[in-house]
Amino acid sequence: MEKFHPYNGVEWDDYEQHLTQLHTHEPRNTIRDDTCIHEPGIDAETIPIDALGKNNLSPASSPRTLLKKYRNIGYTVFSLTEHEYYVERSKYKDVSYEEMPERLDQTSWPWTKWGIDPAELGVITLSGTELRALHHGSLHDVIGLDTDIGHGQQASMTTLLDRIADQDGLAILPHPSKYNDASNYGQYVSVFEAADILLGLEIFNANDRYPSRALWDRLLMHFGPDRPIWAFAGDDYHGRARPRDGKRFNRSRNVLLLPTHSKDAVREALTEGQFYVQHNGDHHAPFIHSIDVTDEAISVDAPDAVGIEWIADGEVVATGETVLNDQLVDRTYVRAEVHGDGRAVSCTQPFYPI
Numbered sequence: 088m089e090k091f092h093p094y095n096g097v098e099w100d101d102y103e104q105h106l107t108q109l110h111t112h113e114p115r116n117t118i119r120d121d122t123c124i125h126e127p128g129i130d131a132e133t134i135p136i137d138a139l140g141k142n143n144l145s146p147a148s149s150p151r152t153l154l155k156k157y158r159n160i161g162y163t164v165f166s167l168t169e170h171e172y173y174v175e176r177s178k179y180k181d182v183s184y185e186e187m188p189e190r191l192d193q194t195s196w197p198w199t200k201w202g203i204d205p206a207e208l209g210v211i212t213l214s215g216t217e218l219r220a221l222h223h224g225s226l227h228d229v230i231g232l233d234t235d236i237g238h239g240q241q242a243s244m245t246t247l248l249d250r251i252a253d254q255d256g257l258a259i260l261p262h263p264s265k266y267n268d269a270s271n272y273g274q275y276v277s278v279f280e281a282a283d284i285l286l287g288l289e290i291f292n293a294n295d296r297y298p299s300r301a302l303w304d305r306l307l308m309h310f311g312p313d314r315p316i317w318a319f320a321g322d323d324y325h326g327r328a329r330p331r332d333g334k335r336f337n338r339s340r341n342v343l344l345l346p347t348h349s350k351d352a353v354r355e356a357l358t359e360g361q362f363y364v365q366h367n368g369d370h371h372a373p374f375i376h377s378i379d380v381t382d383e384a385i386s387v388d389a390p391d392a393v394g395i396e397w398i399a400d401g402e403v404v405a406t407g408e409t410v411l412n413d414q415l416v417d418r419t420y421v422r423a424e425v426h427g428d429g430r431a432v433s434c435t436q437p438f439y440p441i
């Protein structure tokens with residue numbers, strides 16, 4: 088049985104694994120670049136939050152500190168995806184685009200405005216914005232990457248995706264289950280049909296506040312190998328006080344498999360699905376050392392895993408490091424969830440028997 092999958096061609100011994108964060112915001116409070124914990128560690132329930140999402144505990148750190156904080160914990164691919172309605176520490180969430188188009192078109196790019204050169208830190212950065220688009224009667228977030236589009240202008244999702252495509256940009260749907268559960272997957276069929284540059288959706292966001300694996304499974308079943316949809320994971324970190332269970336820093340990430348540490352290689356990996364995603368939960372997600380695909384089986388090598396589940400068409404069909412062809416009869420796809428302790432998990436992209 089042949090299998091179509093994104094890891095074909097990955098040289099696991101030669102490629103480097105790059106921690107990649109594609110969903111962050113400008114800090115709302117003071118954070119430190121030399122710690123690997125979420126800050127400020129104050130229970131937000133007891134602190135009033137102002138219109139900027141700040142807790143009035145401290146002035147906000149510069150994005151420069153944010154980048155250093157991520158670099159210090161090991162990230163080497165990064166995007167700051169500030170909301171379209173947040174410009175230079177002012178919030179315009181209920182302001183229509185027409186009222187101040189020039190201001191709202193501004194983005195958090197380039198990083199030189201923060202007095203830092205990501206290349207000197209060994210980080211590939213992509214310009215990015217968390218845009219919004221009208222979809223089924225409400226505004227849905229859409230992350231635009233490698234474009235200078237600063238605002239969705241209250242246009243439809245397909246109109247916004249066309250604009251991003253015209254700039255050769257890339258797009259991801261953040262936290263889709265904020266808007267629809269799995270039974271409503273049909274709401275996303277038309278947008279994935281309309282735009283190839285829409286690469287996929289976040290299956291983990293922040294502390295997994297909007298689990299979207301079931302929604303992803305339904306879309307994988309619907310589209311099959313002709314239109315693969317990649318899983319993404321993002322911290323959605325705002326650098327502000329949150330309750331203890333709302334920690335976001337370094338919780339959800341992508342791990343890119345790159346032959347070279349270059350922007351072209353990053354774009355190629357994102358487009359072709361040559362990455363897997365991790366959610367730390369309360370521990371550390373296990374790294375995947377290699378994936379072996381043969382005509383008979385698929386095996387994952389992850390020495391730190393405490394268990395591996397194989398999910399085909401939304402159901403667990405096998406456990407352990409290998410899934411056999413016999414377990415994939417009449418299935419559209421299979422994917423692996425590689426579990427660690429404390430809800431930590433790494434998820435592969437789909438493999439399609441063809």
Ligand SMILES: [Zn+2]
Nearest residue numbers: 110112217323
């Ligand atoms: Zn966000």
